[in-house]
Amino acid sequence: MDNTKYVMSDEEKYFFDLTGYLIVRDALTVEEVDKCNAAIDHYANKIRARSVDDGGLARGSSTLLGETGRLELTGMLGWEKPYREPFRELLVHPVLVSRLNGMCGKGFRLDHGPLMIGATAGTEGHQLHGSGEPFSPAVWYHQQNGAIYCRGVTVAWQLTDVNEGDGGFAVVPGSHKSCEPTPAGIRSVEDDMGLTVQPVMKAGDVLFFAETATHGTLPWKGKGQRRSILYKYASRGVARSVGQFFTPEARFGEWTKTLSPEQHAVLYGPGVHTGGKLPLLESDGKKTWVVE
Ligand SMILES: O=C(O)CCC(=O)C(=O)O
Structure with missing residues (x-):
């Protein structure tokens, strides 16, 4: 594949369109990787492990089960100098910009993140999710x-x-275009029909994946620690996480409290990660109501 560093090649575009993911090798120099790792080491006391109680991210899958929960770290862009700088540089890294213009269109924006996903041997996987259906x-x-x-x-x-068989990020190539319901065995990877791929990557590689692709995490079996920093981008017209100005009160003012529940429901800001806070409307053609 023509993997020239800064521009998205026709081969890369073909690969991404066909599979729903793309890896650009050696996108970061050893110095860039070292700076990021040193900053994470500095904030190591803020790394949190998720609980595996109630099925954890494995959601009860026997294939994805692990002894410990995924490690997570956030807040990099707001860290003190000089620790935040490498993560601010990643936000608009030139390797990323040409490709996101090609994938999301110009004007793409960070929807949420960055989030470090970490793992040590025995860390559970994450049930596969996403998919166009x-x-x-x-x-x-x-x-x-x-x-x-x-x-x-x-x-x-x-x-x-990330070596072969280490676990970590996994994807069903081509699933971003699937119109068929995703079988339960694919999501749990208990019966994946040989369709799941775990890409091999080196420190400094960067992975792009379509959120519509069916993807998740295999339990970590690697000798070293896994560290992947995820930035979630969206096209200009999309809002996934809801942000500060989500409620009608925050967007338009306190007067919105005097609206009917139906009128109030239609004034929320964009975004789908609402934590169940977005009231949905239904209508039978004669009246409109908030769905309970
Ligand atoms: O890299 C991984 O472990 C998977 C990440 C994932 O599932 C997600 O970002 O939704």
């Missing part, structure tokens, strides 16, 4: 007249090596 208005994938319109692309910078 059921259809997601927040992250759908469309290709027309030679242009890709992918509304949600995650960029995952690799700070440590």
Whole structure:
């Protein structure tokens, strides 16, 4: 594959359109990787392990089960100098910009992140999720007249090596265009029909994946620690996480409290990760109501 560093090649575009993911090798120098790792080491006391109680991210899958929960770290962009600088540089790294223009369209924006996903031997996996089916208005994938319109692309910078069989990020190539319901055995990887791929990556590689692709995490079996930094980008017109100005009160003022529940429900801001806070409307043609 023509993997020239800063520009998205036709081969890369073909690969991404066909599979729903793309890896650019050696996107970061050893110095860039070292700076990121040193900053994470500095904030190591803020790394939190998720609980594996109640099925954890494995959601009860026997294939994805682990002894410990995924490690997570956030807040990099707001860290003190000089620790935040490498993560601020990743936000608009030149390797990323040309490719996101090609995948999401110009004007792409960070929807949420960065989030470090970490793991040590025995860390559980994450049930596979995403996929074009059921259809997601927040992250759908469309290709027309030679242009890709992918509304949600995650960029995952690799700070440590991922060898064959280590586990970590896994994807069902091509699933971003699937119109068939995803079988339970694919989501749990208990009966994946040989369709799951775990890409091999080196520290300094960067992974792009369409949020519509069925993806998740295999339990970590690697000798070293896994460190992948995820930035979740979206096309200009998309909002996935809801942000500060989500409620009608925050957007328009306290007067919105005097509206009917139906009127109030239609004034929320964009975004789909609402934590169940978005009231939905239904109508039978004669009246409109808030769905309970
Ligand atoms: O890299 C991984 O472990 C998977 C990340 C994932 O599932 C997600 O970002 O939704």
